[in-house]
Amino acid sequence: MSIRTIAHGAGWSGPLALFAALLIAAILLIQPKARGAEPSGAAGVASLAAVPATSDCAALAKVDLVHIGGAGSVINSAVETVGAQQATVCAVEGTLAPAIKFRVELPTKTWTQRYLQTGCGGLCGNLNIRIGAADGCPTVDASGFVVASSDMGHEGMDGDFGRDPQKRADFAYRGVHLTAVAAKALIHAFYGQGERFSYFSGCSDGGREALVEAQRFPEDFNGIVAGAPAMNFVVQNSLYHAWQARSNTGPDGGAILLASRLPILHAAVLKACDGLDGQVDGLISAPGQCRFDPAATVCRGGQDPSTCLTAQEAEVARRFYAGPRDPKTGERLTVGGPQYGSELQWAGVYVPMAADQPIFSSIIANGSMGNLIFSNGQPATVDKVTFDHATFERLVERYRLFDSTSPDLSAFADRGGKLILFHGWADPHISPINTIAYNDALKATMGEARAASFERLYLMPGMGHCSGGEGPSAFDLLTPVMAWVEGGRAPDAIVTRTPTQTTMFGLPGGGHPGPAGPPPGAKGAMPPRGAMGPPPGMPPQPTGPARSRPVYPYPYIAAYTGTGDPNAASSWMRGRAVNVQVPAWAGTGLYRPYQGVTG
Known part of the structure; x- marks a missing residue:
């Protein structure tokens, strides 16, 4: 059986059908500057009370998105279900015109007034919320975030969408930004108040999206974690x-x-x-x-x-x-x-x-x-x-249009934004020299002292693309960026550990989307490195x-x-x-x- 046939049988189509499978395993409610809060313990993360929902989940189906995405923007579904951390959430899926799909999960009882948006991998085209760089993060484990993600305006990873200027813009920057705007509108509607702090975490193309947010939309997020960013997209x-x-x-x-x-x-x-x-x-x-x-x-x-x-x-x-x-x-x-x-x-x-x-x-x-x-x-x-x-x-x-290499983050820094970059030294897909070059450019553009006030770069020995490899690749960068934003505690050393969960296509547990090989069953398929031999x-x-x-x-x-x-x-x-x-x-x-x- 050919690879194209396998991909077609899985529901993919077009010249990049295989690319889809391979990489999957890869508002304007202007947010005010984060208000101060009392840090909780040595970690510096603010102690925020859990806020229960004040609205029925089903009522979110009536939230108007037209003022955000334009005519044709709608909520497709709003249902109560059990989230990844076994807490009850209101899962909302919608479309921002013309075709940006998004999903938001809002905890009904455990929300700690924080919003977390995650990126996607490859050419996106699929709707999944995967929280990476957060191994052991207490707020994640306690289902304390409203979480959301986007498919970036198209379905599947067939690059044919690039023929459409609108879809190019949606993939480049519009999908990630409007998802943040829509999610914050849903937060207001569900809890009767806005979020105290907003975060973004993504790797690979999700890392590119993270930097797009810091560069183009500095008001969207207080803290950003960008892993192995595909910032040099065109090259x-x-x-x-x-x-x-x-x-x-x-x-x-x-x-x-x-x-x-x-x-x-x-x-x-x-x-x-x-x-x-x-x-x-x-x-x-x-x-x-x-x-x-x-x-x-x-x-x-x-x-x-x-x-x-x-x-x-x-x-x-x-x-x-x-x-x-x-x-x-x-x-x-x-x-x-x-x-x-x-x-x-x-x-x-x-x-x-x-x-x-x-x-x-x-x-x-x-x-x-x-x-x-x-x-x-x-x-x-x-x-x-x-x-x-x-x-x-x-x-x-x-x-x-596509790249996110501009090192002028003055607006993001002026609002108190914090940025953590990370990259595996053994990454085969995106050379870590890309990220080092961006770190250097930030210092050259903004001055070393200014850059050090809001940005850190971590390079993981032996780690592959977003995860995996011979080196320890399970770590939590979400808690350090929270402590930096909420308690002013700048991060120093972070501890990496050998993953204890099976790694599949760059996903340690529920981790980063990142390509690591052909899909199971395809010609040339291989088990995940470091987990199954x-x-x-x-x-x-x-x-x-x-x-x-x-x-x-x-x-x-x-x-x-x-x-x-x-x-x-x-x-x-x-x-x-x-x-x-x-x-x-x-x-x-x-x-x-x-x-x-x-x-």
Whole structure:
């Protein structure tokens, strides 16, 4: 059975049907500046009384949304049900014209006067509320938030929606903003009062949406958590993934480097670089210090080929790390590639299980370029891309629409807004250098002291895209951003732990939407890494220890104290600062203040 047939049988259609499955596992009630509240305990989170509903759930079906989304905006349903935390909620689903679907869940008895909106992954197109970066968050566990999310104005992840200017705008920024406006109107109607504090949490495209909110609509949220943000949307979904796919495609059209060979490369990287951060633990905390040449893995005379790579395979890895450059000038066309230590996470992204299986990066690029990114629709496929400056200049025509790289967050900061960024060092989909570049741009634009007053960046060793990977990837950033907003307590170290729940398609429990491989049953499908063993075709890998580890705000890395269990966070302290030098590249100017367009 073909992949397209499988996707069609699941209810998806169009040229990006598979993309849908792969990535799923990826108002104007102006909010006043947050009022002060007494902090509760050391965490600094305000102690707010639970407010019960003052309206029947069914009555929310009559709330008028026309003044928010325009003619045709309606509440489709309002029903009482049991939410994810087993508390009774009023679940409201509606449409903001022309086609933005949203869902809001309002606790009937446990609401602590806070609103939380979550982002989606990939090209969105599905309506799910998944709260990530909140492992063990007491307010989440007690069902203290009104929570909401949006499908961003279209159904399914078929990129054909990009042909419609309205749907492009809805996906770019309108869906996330109007959902916030509508949710706040429902809060007023249900509880008879507004929220005290509003938060947003998202990863991947949800991270892009988070930054869209801080940049375009600074009045919407008091605190924002943005993970692995796809802020460089146009470059990421064209040149980055097109290069990764092209680099691993042989003359016969098949893949050169396969997943079963990745442990050889990864072991060599660890041997060369694992100890550079001061601890040999299978994790690389400072990839920028790593000096590794994939040629070192090439088989020498008489060497067992199962223990080394061919010259062609090593060249693929070199191209992955290096990224595309203009052939005449040598100019970098992307800000960064996958980092040393991420090799096992390449499986299912730009390294398939078998040579005759599709390369997921091709699916990403082919689904985004023609309809969404290039205004004339060309090039539409990976095989037609020319990696040069001229192509770069054409693809950024729509960056002001889709991207969220403007570092001028003055309006957000002036309102007391707080922003926490996070990214996994082993992310194969979006290089963490993107997020470091944004952190640098914030400091350059607003000054280091001003930036430090409202923004933090956390880089997780060994973590993949939004979650998963060899490093501890379960953590709570929602409570720290709440404590910063509500109690003025700026975050320092956060503790990451080995997940205890099954990870599926980048979703630890109810976590972040983020692509991690084909859907179950599809050709090339694989179980989630770190939860059910390695993908088919890869040799068994030793299971790492259950561990916890502090992560400090960038540029600091954790250092082992020299005593105690190295797998326990208590045995670690703040180490040295390790700054990453972001290279000059064709898109350096994208990280400068700009006003987004609406076309």
